[in-house]
Amino acid sequence: MPRPPIGRDTRLCMSLSARPGNFGTRFHNRLFELTGLDFVYKAFSTTDLAGAIGGIRALGIRGCAISMPFKEAVIPLLDGLAPSAAAIDSVNTIVNDDGVLTGHNTDYGAVRQLLADIDPETPFVLRGAGGMAKAVAAALRDAGFRDGTLVARNEDAGRALAKLYGFECSTSVERGAALLINVTPLGMTGADADALAFPAELIADCAIAFDVVQYPPETPFLRAAAAAGKRTITGTEVATLQALDQFTLYTGVTPTAEQVTDAAAYARANI
Template sequence: MKPLIGRDTQLCMSLSARPGNFGSRFHNRLYELTGLDFVYKSFTTTDLPGAVGGIRALGIRGCAISMPFKEAVIALLDGMAPSAAAIDSVNTIVNDDGVLTGHNTDYGAVVDLVADLDRSTSFMLRGSGGMAKAVAAALRDGGFADGTIVARNEQAGRALADLYGYRWLPEPEGSAAMLINVTPLGMTGSDAGMLPFPADAIAACDIAFDVVQYPPATPFLRAAAEAGKRRITGTEVATLQALQQFVLYTGVTPSEAQVADAAAFARANS
């Protein structure tokens, strides 16, 4: 049974421009299931140095970092774990007695999700932002050599492709065994009904990978399902990266059943 919040309760938090509920619900549900004396709360800020100083000064155990702070926060930390140093991007801070270390569990989540794939699998990745960098780095480090970065912004797209040894295209051409969407296409709003890849490319692929978390079934994933393709979802990415954060903060590895419970709870209440 989880203890009541008191003076010994350890606080974890998140910082983002637009806080969501998934992380808070997921972590707090796991604290409840594992009986840990922790609590998790989401925040936003216009004073990143002040917020990071507060993490250090108040002994906050861990902090998730979302856009637009993933790169700006690096200068405020004491060190970088290999997962963050590999891509110069931080999505997790761990506080060990005032020493703040940056990690990137987005990178770790992608490494886990593609671990069973044949390394000769070709891929086409659409996007050039921070999450695209994490995905591209995880694939490069995992031995996936045959890749194309698709980005309308030539400077950003070429830079990402050159950094990891891939090709660049301004728009999708042809197909690949794995299609990866790391853009807002398919999310709610004006992009809600859009596909990141042409329908014939989806029909020709083997695997559809969409990092978009909401909605859980994007138009891209629905089209892939109708075509009988294997799918890797944004919910899987969000769950795995949050689980890795949980383990970094607490030192406890929950059971698969507990993780499934927390993920379902977070999705239902986000």
């Protein structure tokens, strides 16, 4: 069934980010097309978060993805939190039910899925202390990982996050681990595009390199790990899984595996 032409009954979904990308827009719109749903998705940036959230409520926008740097700042502007967001005080998804805005976190579930086949006895180093780092740290803890160090430039934020989830904390990468996870902008398109999230010697010693950075799909960290024969987990994988959960929250529809594969490939090819 083809998607109906855009009209007055078309429902809008959107995203808010300091640095909007195309993956979510392409992914959702492709799935709307494949499932024949009368929805459209558009990415936005803003310097007026309160105004943007008020607009979601006032205009009946069905759903909104939330990215850096708004995942924590948006919480006081919402009417409530789903358990996925309340557990980690971080929101990456808003669902609007007749003007009632509820925050969810689909990052957590995506990371849990990607960690599922990794032995929880594996020691890890997690670099970052922001909203996405909360989701990753919570997923690690809940998956049974115990031997880990959180590395953060902001010592207070890093120490608080590490204490919350029962891990060690450091302000620098002082030791290697079998699992290295980057949850910082290092390697992201822009000013940090050429930055290596971990020293080359630690990459050489690891077994798995996990980078949540979505743009570019292959960061310097992941390229170095792949060249050294390490297993890599990409930000695109995280983005696909979390966006799929968002799609279902917005529409109540669960696409087929074939539709998800199609939409993800379309989104990657058109970033």
